[in-house]
Amino acid sequence: MRRLACLTRSTNLALRPVAAAALALAAGAALAQPSASAPTQRVEVIAPAPLPGLEIARDQVPAPVQVLRADALSQGGDADLATTLNRRLGGVYLNDVQGNPFQADVNYRGFTASPLLGTAQGLSVYLDGLRLNQPFGDVVSWDLIPKNAIAQAVLMPGANPLFGLNTLGGALALQTKDGLRHAGTVLHAGAGSHGRASLGFEHGGHQAGGEMHWYLAGQQEQTQGWRTDSASRVGQVFGKLGLRRGATDFTLSAALAETRMNGNGLQEQRLLDADHRSVYTRPDTTRNRSALVNLAATTALSDHLRLTTQLHARTVRTRALNADINEDSLDQSVYQPSAADQAALAAAGYSGYPASGATAANTPFPKWRCIAQALQNDEPAEKCNGLITRGSTHQAQWGLSAQLAGEVAGPVGTHRWVLGAAHERSRISFHQLSELGYLNADRTVTGVGAFADGLSGGDIDGEPFDTQVRLRSRSHTSSVYASDTVALNPRTHLTLAARYNRSVVHTLDELQPQGGTGSLNGDHVFARVNPALGLTWAATPAVTLYAGANQGSRAPSAIELGCADPDSPCKLPNSMAGDPPLRQVVTTNLEAGLRGRTAAGLSWNVGVFRADNKDDILFVADNAAGFGYFKNFGKTRRQGLEAGFSAGVPGWQGASVGAQLTLLDATFRSTEVLGGAGNSSNNEAVDEGLPGVDGTITVQPGHRIPLTPRRQLKLFAEAPIAAGWTASVDVVAMSGAYARGNENNAHQPDGTYYLGAGRSAGYALANAGLAWQPTAALRVGLQVNNLFDRRYATAAQLGATGFDAKGNFVARPFPANAEGDRPLVGSTFYAPGAPRSVALTVRYAI
Numbered sequence: 001m002r003r004l005a006c007l008t009r010s011t012n013l014a015l016r017p018v019a020a021a022a023l024a025l026a027a028g029a030a031l032a033q034p035s036a037s038a039p040t041q042r043v044e045v046i047a048p049a050p051l052p053g054l055e056i057a058r059d060q061v062p063a064p065v066q067v068l069r070a071d072a073l074s075q076g077g078d079a080d081l082a083t084t085l086n087r088r089l090g091g092v093y094l095n096d097v098q099g100n101p102f103q104a105d106v107n108y109r110g111f112t113a114s115p116l117l118g119t120a121q122g123l124s125v126y127l128d129g130l131r132l133n134q135p136f137g138d139v140v141s142w143d144l145i146p147k148n149a150i151a152q153a154v155l156m157p158g159a160n161p162l163f164g165l166n167t168l169g170g171a172l173a174l175q176t177k178d179g180l181r182h183a184g185t186v187l188h189a190g191a192g193s194h195g196r197a198s199l200g201f202e203h204g205g206h207q208a209g210g211e212m213h214w215y216l217a218g219q220q221e222q223t224q225g226w227r228t229d230s231a232s233r234v235g236q237v238f239g240k241l242g243l244r245r246g247a248t249d250f251t252l253s254a255a256l257a258e259t260r261m262n263g264n265g266l267q268e269q270r271l272l273d274a275d276h277r278s279v280y281t282r283p284d285t286t287r288n289r290s291a292l293v294n295l296a297a298t299t300a301l302s303d304h305l306r307l308t309t310q311l312h313a314r315t316v317r318t319r320a321l322n323a324d325i326n327e328d329s330l331d332q333s334v335y336q337p338s339a340a341d342q343a344a345l346a347a348a349g350y351s352g353y354p355a356s357g358a359t360a361a362n363t364p365f366p367k368w369r370c371i372a373q374a375l376q377n378d379e380p381a382e383k384c385n386g387l388i389t390r391g392s393t394h395q396a397q398w399g400l401s402a403q404l405a406g407e408v409a410g411p412v413g414t415h416r417w418v419l420g421a422a423h424e425r426s427r428i429s430f431h432q433l434s435e436l437g438y439l440n441a442d443r444t445v446t447g448v449g450a451f452a453d454g455l456s457g458g459d460i461d462g463e464p465f466d467t468q469v470r471l472r473s474r475s476h477t478s479s480v481y482a483s484d485t486v487a488l489n490p491r492t493h494l495t496l497a498a499r500y501n502r503s504v505v506h507t508l509d510e511l512q513p514q515g516g517t518g519s520l521n522g523d524h525v526f527a528r529v530n531p532a533l534g535l536t537w538a539a540t541p542a543v544t545l546y547a548g549a550n551q552g553s554r555a556p557s558a559i560e561l562g563c564a565d566p567d568s569p570c571k572l573p574n575s576m577a578g579d580p581p582l583r584q585v586v587t588t589n590l591e592a593g594l595r596g597r598t599a600a601g602l603s604w605n606v607g608v609f610r611a612d613n614k615d616d617i618l619f620v621a622d623n624a625a626g627f628g629y630f631k632n633f634g635k636t637r638r639q640g641l642e643a644g645f646s647a648g649v650p651g652w653q654g655a656s657v658g659a660q661l662t663l664l665d666a667t668f669r670s671t672e673v674l675g676g677a678g679n680s681s682n683n684e685a686v687d688e689g690l691p692g693v694d695g696t697i698t699v700q701p702g703h704r705i706p707l708t709p710r711r712q713l714k715l716f717a718e719a720p721i722a723a724g725w726t727a728s729v730d731v732v733a734m735s736g737a738y739a740r741g742n743e744n745n746a747h748q749p750d751g752t753y754y755l756g757a758g759r760s761a762g763y764a765l766a767n768a769g770l771a772w773q774p775t776a777a778l779r780v781g782l783q784v785n786n787l788f789d790r791r792y793a794t795a796a797q798l799g800a801t802g803f804d805a806k807g808n809f810v811a812r813p814f815p816a817n818a819e820g821d822r823p824l825v826g827s828t829f830y831a832p833g834a835p836r837s838v839a840l841t842v843r844y845a846i
Helices: 008-031 070-074 079-087 269-274 339-348 366-377 683-688
Strands: 066-069 090-096 105-108 111-113 123-127 149-159 170-177 184-192 196-206 212-223 232-245 250-260 285-301 307-326 386-409 414-439 445-451 468-488 494-509 522-540 543-554 585-597 605-619 628-649 652-667 672-675 696-699 711-722 725-735 763-770 778-785 792-798 826-832 838-843
Touching: 066 079, 070 149, 079 090, 079 105, 079 149, 079 725, 090 285, 090 792, 149 468, 184 307, 269 826, 339 543, 386 445, 468 725, 494 543, 522 585
Parallel strands: 123 170, 605 672
Antiparallel strands: 066 149, 090 105, 105 111, 149 170, 184 196, 184 838, 196 212, 212 232, 232 250, 250 285, 285 307, 307 386, 386 414, 414 445, 414 468, 468 494, 494 522, 522 543, 543 585, 585 605, 605 628, 628 652, 652 711, 672 696, 711 725, 725 763, 763 778, 778 838, 792 826
């Protein structure tokens, strides 16, 4: 409580401009009176909390809320949910690090909701009040969300405390369809480039009077992908049943999903130039299976009081297989098998290695050496240039929440208030195992049966080359929250809110349950109250000013707690180590701006924001080669300006145009040492004058955070062009961004040891659509994405490379091999964007 009552001096200074703006708005509101002749305006309402029950006019929310309806979500052919959010919402951008459209990192204002473990998660996602951030790592699996069943998506910006943990940069609240508002049957099918095909249905209905209603939707989608070995398959089913009994509405919903995705990952720039469809190593497969059930009840206790309760349960099973270079082999020069090696291979039934006397110059990295050394139990880690990692995760979560919402007249004005509580529990089982292997010519990896645990395949004694992980975790979070929006006068509304969260995380290391150095055992408790304050003032019926300040937090996840010991560093994602406590990440967010809507149909907004993260959690470098650990990083900042408009076209019935601009300045505000593999300014290269694989870099305040474009511009236009025909076009433009690994913004390629600019280039993509609706029941759509077939990258990363320009493995040492070539130390890896694609969709309503 003392922390809540006494903010730090720097936070007080940051809050002063917003407090001054709030006082100015209140003073102006006291003098202003509503105009009796003001034109009637359309009032749009939203739910400002995860559970339904309280509805607030959108213009009374002290933040620039964005809303997507079902019709907007269904446009764009068979576009996945992440792509639709990117094209339709201001401030949203994608980093396609995995190289799969169903596994993209969705970012908003520099905060991320990602399916990748270890990513710093800063956005919360809800489906009908059920939190979709998974217990292990707070990740969001976009492939498990039933897009065709979504009726509305609301993006709440800022650290809104009502949405609980992980709401640092914003919250995405998804509401599903029901049989009351979406009655009828719809069949839809699609086909497109790169073997993409989909088939789905929707059916909704209700009894007369609405006493019972139902909705069912399903979709199967598959694609061969545009890159090598990138086929994916997604299947989803969603159902909802509603029943009204007296003053209570019951809703039971359930969802099943099963997906299989191949993630291509980033590709080194020379290999990408040689073949734009190529991948670095493969395979990289993720299989997800999930099931959820959600029972909700809303009771009207009186005309101005409503109680909403919810009970839910969810399971997610994930299996992953990843093949990669074994970085420990990068310093291993070409090898000619010894007589002892040849004898061991022959005894094990292996053949095909070169005869004794073959020259090393003509010998690629020897898979037979890897096999022989594994069989002979002699330092296999440095002799095998491939690594296969298998992982499985089983997560089960269940919870109960209740919320009271009401409206009451007070001495100042009408209060619209909400009071809620929630309790969430979860159990996690995580297993991961690595196997030695060798790289094939097509950059796949073949395992040799030598595992890290020394129990399977080859019997390896001594120091393991990697660490098997067998982790179990139990956690629970209890929360209470409250909010009050009070009408100071008809034009001015003050919002006060707060939420208290208490999270307990227990971890058990199944390989080292007795504890000790390197054990994953731990018991952690995180508790905090996060407040919010906001004010809106309708200066005129068409113009509203808003200002607000709020705080949000997130507790460290089990994967971060499992890799937080400087004495036992780990190499993610292949292993984890001991877990001294980490502190919560706390974000202080400030907002101010104007928005308006005219009777002629013009909507516009302009605003500024600042979000300061304290105790951000980053993966920092250790002196051990390639290793590191999670650590609280003092402070980071994301600030900027947002502006946008949408309007009809005079004289063109049904036509509309719009634009959204975001200027984002994301910087580090503290000093820290990070891993510098692939960065030409790492300490080994600078201090020793030689290229360094294992050096570090130092981040200083003011350095820009990687993967955050400074400028975003989105344009769109839609218009009927003939009877039953509608054309649309949109443009998504992003400026360049620094690569991961270039956090100090100092990488300079020399063309010999280091390649690539250390950043991705800016790009602009145009997309066009054409829809034909000859009857009310039939709609045919044609969508062309990346109309001009631009080559671009959504993300970049610096790193050590193990291949030459032809894709052959090249080991060290430096500076020259037998041919006089000078192998690279590091290069820039890119996440290439998809080329031009065409999709045809057909929807038929029965």
